[in-house]
Amino acid sequence: MIVSTGMACAVLVGCFLLLVMLRVPVAFALGLATVPVVVLDLRLTPFILLDRMFQSYNSFILLAVPFFLLAANLMNSGKITDKLINLARVLTGWMPGGLGHVNVMVSMLFAGISGSSTADAAGCGKILIPAMKREGFDLRFAVAITACSSVMGVIIPPSILMVVWGGVMQISVGGLFLAGAIPGLMIGGALLATVYGYAKVYGYPISDRPTLASFWTALRGAILALLTPVFVVGGIIGGIVTPTESAIIAAFYSMILGLFVYRTVSFRQLGEIFYDTGRFASISLFAIGTATAFGWLLAFYKVPTLIVGWMTMLDAGPFGTGLVIALLFLLFGLFIDAIPTIIILGTVLMPVAASAGIHPVTFAIIGIISLAFGLVTPPYGLCLLISAAIGEINVVKVLRDVVIILFPMLIILLLVILFPELALWLPRKLMPGAV
Amino acid sequence: MIGKFLEQFCRGLRVVIALLTMALAIPVAAQVLARYTGVIPVYLWTEELATFIFVWVVMIGSMIAVWDGTHFAVLVLPDATSPLGTLIQNGFVLVLLIAFGIMFAWYGVAYAKFGALQHSVMMNANMFVTHVSVPIAGAVWAIFASYRLTQVIANFRNARSAAV
Amino acid sequence: EVTLRGASMFDEEHAYTKTLREFERLVSESYDGDIEFEMHLNGELGDESDFVTFLQQGVAVDYAVMAPANMAVFSPSIPLMDMPFLFRDLEHWNAVLSSDVLSPLEDELYEKADIKVIGYAGGGTRNLVSDGAIANMDDLSGHKMRVMGAPIQAKIFSALGAAPSAIAYNEVYNAIQTGVIAGFENEAASIQNLKFYEVAPNVTLTKHTITVRPVVMSGKTFRKLPEDLQQVVLDAGAKAGAFGRDLESREDGEKLQQMIDAGQITVSEFEGRDQMLEIVQPVQDAYAAELGANELLAAIRSK
Ligand code: NA
Numbered sequence: 001m002i003v004s005t006g007m008a009c010a011v012l013v014g015c016f017l018l019l020v021m022l023r024v025p026v027a028f029a030l031g032l033a034t035v036p037v038v039v040l041d042l043r044l045t046p047f048i049l050l051d052r053m054f055q056s057y058n059s060f061i062l063l064a065v066p067f068f069l070l071a072a073n074l075m076n077s078g079k080i081t082d083k084l085i086n087l088a089r090v091l092t093g094w095m096p097g098g099l100g101h102v103n104v105m106v107s108m109l110f111a112g113i114s115g116s117s118t119a120d121a122a123g124c125g126k127i128l129i130p131a132m133k134r135e136g137f138d139l140r141f142a143v144a145i146t147a148c149s150s151v152m153g154v155i156i157p158p159s160i161l162m163v164v165w166g167g168v169m170q171i172s173v174g175g176l177f178l179a180g181a182i183p184g185l186m187i188g189g190a191l192l193a194t195v196y197g198y199a200k201v202y203g204y205p206i207s208d209r210p211t212l213a214s215f216w217t218a219l220r221g222a223i224l225a226l227l228t229p230v231f232v233v234g235g236i237i238g239g240i241v242t243p244t245e246s247a248i249i250a251a252f253y254s255m256i257l258g259l260f261v262y263r264t265v266s267f268r269q270l271g272e273i274f275y276d277t278g279r280f281a282s283i284s285l286f287a288i289g290t291a292t293a294f295g296w297l298l299a300f301y302k303v304p305t306l307i308v309g310w311m312t313m314l315d316a317g318p319f320g321t322g323l324v325i326a327l328l329f330l331l332f333g334l335f336i337d338a339i340p341t342i343i344i345l346g347t348v349l350m351p352v353a354a355s356a357g358i359h360p361v362t363f364a365i366i367g368i369i370s371l372a373f374g375l376v377t378p379p380y381g382l383c384l385l386i387s388a389a390i391g392e393i394n395v396v397k398v399l400r401d402v403v404i405i406l407f408p409m410l411i412i413l414l415l416v417i418l419f420p421e422l423a424l425w426l427p428r429k430l431m432p433g434a435v
Numbered sequence: 436m437i438g439k440f441l442e443q444f445c446r447g448l449r450v451v452i453a454l455l456t457m458a459l460a461i462p463v464a465a466q467v468l469a470r471y472t473g474v475i476p477v478y479l480w481t482e483e484l485a486t487f488i489f490v491w492v493v494m495i496g497s498m499i500a501v502w503d504g505t506h507f508a509v510l511v512l513p514d515a516t517s518p519l520g521t522l523i524q525n526g527f528v529l530v531l532l533i534a535f536g537i538m539f540a541w542y543g544v545a546y547a548k549f550g551a552l553q554h555s556v557m558m559n560a561n562m563f564v565t566h567v568s569v570p571i572a573g574a575v576w577a578i579f580a581s582y583r584l585t586q587v588i589a590n591f592r593n594a595r596s597a598a599v
Numbered sequence: 600e601v602t603l604r605g606a607s608m609f610d611e612e613h614a615y616t617k618t619l620r621e622f623e624r625l626v627s628e629s630y631d632g633d634i635e636f637e638m639h640l641n642g643e644l645g646d647e648s649d650f651v652t653f654l655q656q657g658v659a660v661d662y663a664v665m666a667p668a669n670m671a672v673f674s675p676s677i678p679l680m681d682m683p684f685l686f687r688d689l690e691h692w693n694a695v696l697s698s699d700v701l702s703p704l705e706d707e708l709y710e711k712a713d714i715k716v717i718g719y720a721g722g723g724t725r726n727l728v729s730d731g732a733i734a735n736m737d738d739l740s741g742h743k744m745r746v747m748g749a750p751i752q753a754k755i756f757s758a759l760g761a762a763p764s765a766i767a768y769n770e771v772y773n774a775i776q777t778g779v780i781a782g783f784e785n786e787a788a789s790i791q792n793l794k795f796y797e798v799a800p801n802v803t804l805t806k807h808t809i810t811v812r813p814v815v816m817s818g819k820t821f822r823k824l825p826e827d828l829q830q831v832v833l834d835a836g837a838k839a840g841a842f843g844r845d846l847e848s849r850e851d852g853e854k855l856q857q858m859i860d861a862g863q864i865t866v867s868e869f870e871g872r873d874q875m876l877e878i879v880q881p882v883q884d885a886y887a888a889e890l891g892a893n894e895l896l897a898a899i900r901s902k
């Protein structure tokens with residue numbers, strides 16, 4: 001039979017949601033949901049499904065994923081994360097809600113070095129969630145703030161998502177990196193304010209009262225690690241490497257720090273780190289494959305074309321269109337990984353954004369921030385799942401706090417849509433040719 | 436016995452994925468080096484080799500994650516409380532994984548044959564070397580998930596006899 | 600009733616899409632039975648290398664316009680049909696494509712990939728596109744450039760003294776902008792569509808390649824068609840191809856002019872193109888010998 005668009009949509013989305021509810025792993029739920037459609041429709045076979053999945057891995061740009069993850073894992077294993085936490089402690093530990101601020105601050109520092117949010121949630125969460133629990137923080141808050149602050153990892157440069165976005169949509173990755181900086185820092189500010197509010201309401205403790213000496217020690221410990229973004233962003237802007245290759249610079253630099261400078265990583269440990277990187281990267285990459293097959297089927301039934309037609313009809317102006325774009329990315333982010341969403345939805349919305357007069361760089365930043373929020377929104381929010389797993393708590397129990405913490409972050413997203421200059425100012429200043 | 440064997444097999448996979456992840460860095464580093472030093476003759480095989488390794492890393496990782504049960508799932512519904520409930524809750528997921536694995540293996544054989552018809556442009560490698568990862572992955576998911584299903588059933592039996 | 604599905608990486612305005620639309624029109628016009636067409640545009644279903652799989656399997660896509668390089672995984676000789684410096688000029692190119700000189704390549708493709716060539720579109724002229732100007736052989740020497748992913752491309756540009764580099768197509772824009780490479784080579788339509796002129800505003804008229812883009816149909820689809828329809832398809836494919844060639848070769852110059860008028864590119868001639876031809880010929884000969892296609896190459900040259 002020939003399956004109609006409406007029916008295909010219902011089967012794909014319905015099966016996926018049902019399977020996810022029944023605890024089928026998300027990657028397999030996406031794959032399994034496509035099976036009834038390809039079997040029913042005369043024009044398709046499961047062979048095509050396999051091929052779409054397989055070919056999605058056949059992309060040079062995706063190599064940025066394991067390399068940035070490798071850099072982050074080396075930081076976590078090489079105790080570089082600890083040094084960042086020490087620095088964050090002397091910077092923000094003295095405020096009411098001490099460790100909460102530390103948690104946000106260290107994610108900002110980590111974000112500047114790594115392109116991966118999940119590694120941040122895993123690395124910092126492992127240390128800070130138990131520590132926060134010991135100091136009397138509500139576990140639900142500890143898990144939620146860890147997850148929410150980790151989303152800065154892909155907004156503050158460098159960023160895996162920006163490498164992919166720039167590659168897929170022909171936009172300067174250096175420009176995107178610079179454009180993410182200010183909105184990323186604003187989100188950090190919003191998070192710090194939220195922690196302060198929590199601390200006032202629940203009487204959370206102060207963690208440290210730093211001396212000038214402890215500040216210097218902490219800064220000296222972290223300074224070399226803090227140079228990473230200079231190399232990565234500099235390597236790209238300076239024309240030494242392509243964005244994908246820049247990920248390998250981050251990894252090599254972290255390796256040298258861990259092996260020879262801090263001497264916190266042994267050669268034997270290195271094997272373990274490579275294993276962890278390969279294993280973890282492939283879990284999220286595998287999901288990219290099934291999500292790509294899922295997205296391909298939606299395209300086969302011309303669903304994206306319908307969305308574009310509908311949006312062009314709305315003719316909502318830059319702000320309205322920006323809002324709808326953000327909503328669509330947020331909606332997709334509920335269910336699918338960020339990278340396949342960029343490939344499926346980003347390319348579809350690009351002309352819509354352009355016709356509404358939204359600058360491609362602003363469009364990218366709106367999309368990436370929205371997708372970053374998807375990292376903490378269930379059912380498929382990897383950072384939330386990782387943090388909850390570390391805290392050994394059911395995801396559903398932390399949802400209330402996630403919503404509270406996300407709210408001020410959403411306001412920042414709104415501000416970026418309202419005032420595109422927030423994203424465009426820095427790249428226009430530093431890379432005038434790129435934007 | 437079978438469990439021991441599968442555990443060993445999975446350990447082998449872990450070693451392989453660690454080595455492949457390490458190997459992934461080599462062609463990309465060679466690409467940068469070649470561009471700046473001309474040390475390595477500039478043939479355009481680096482990108483191709485990197486994506487070959489990459490495909491295997493992803494596929495092997497997916498197999499290990501089925502054995503470890505670490506593919507991300509969403510725990511919206513509460514844990515079942517009775518032994519039978521647990522059997523149904525866990526068993527249902529594993530049966531679906533087995534079914535998907537079998538489908539993958541079945542169509543994967545055709546896919547590997549399809550790969551064997553093709554040769555990569557740069558290294559002139561037969562594409563069977565990458566495409567064969569598809570049926571292998573499917574078969575290994577099915578085997579791993581089947582073993583885990585027997586464990587879930589054994590747990591159910593133990594829990595029930597403990598209750599009696 | 601028969602329904603055939605096409606796929607294009609571009610929108611309705613692009614020459615390849617228009618070629619396929621012409622094919623559809625011609626078939627509907629000359630076939631008496633019921634036939635419908637359905638086209639997926641804008642790369643909805645993937646890029647051309649994905650279409651190869653669909654065509655080979657006879658699933659999801661029945662007809663498309665393809666770059667030969669994408670079919671090389673099945674049929675290694677196929678990139679020969681648009682290797683650099685193969686055609687003297689547009690006239691030579693048109694003469695070759697209107698004849699059946701290329702039928703050995705078509706047979707190989709049909710046998711190995713189960714893809715049937717039903718016509719030839721194309722007609723874009725590929726030139727050097729770069730950040731800085733390239734006026735002569737000296738400028739070209741050591742010029743870091745991205746070339747397409749077939750070995751013959753790298754071989755030819757190496758022989759000319761350039762330094763071909765490995766860059767994925769979707770990293771080209773960023774790589775030129777940041778100076779990782781200094782340029783690449785492409786036709787006017789791509790430079791315009793993907794805004795490459797923003798980072799590489801110098802176009803040097805080496806005219807090294809006139810593109811050949813076979814109009815193809817899945818072998819599995821073709822054999823299922825009633826015999827009278829098969830003949831209609833073959834005729835329509837050939838005519839649509841000629842239509843596409845005429846259209847694109849005309850548009851190519853227009854697009855170049857549009858970009859010049861908009862101040863987006865600076866166009867300059869290459870000094871010493873004859874010297875290029877001399878250097879390249881032995882490379883082409885060796886390549887053809889490797890593929891066992893000496894006779895074919897001779898036949899193309901003598902057209
Ligand atoms: Na980052």
Ligand code: NA
Binds near residue numbers: 106107124145147150
């Ligand atoms: Na954090």
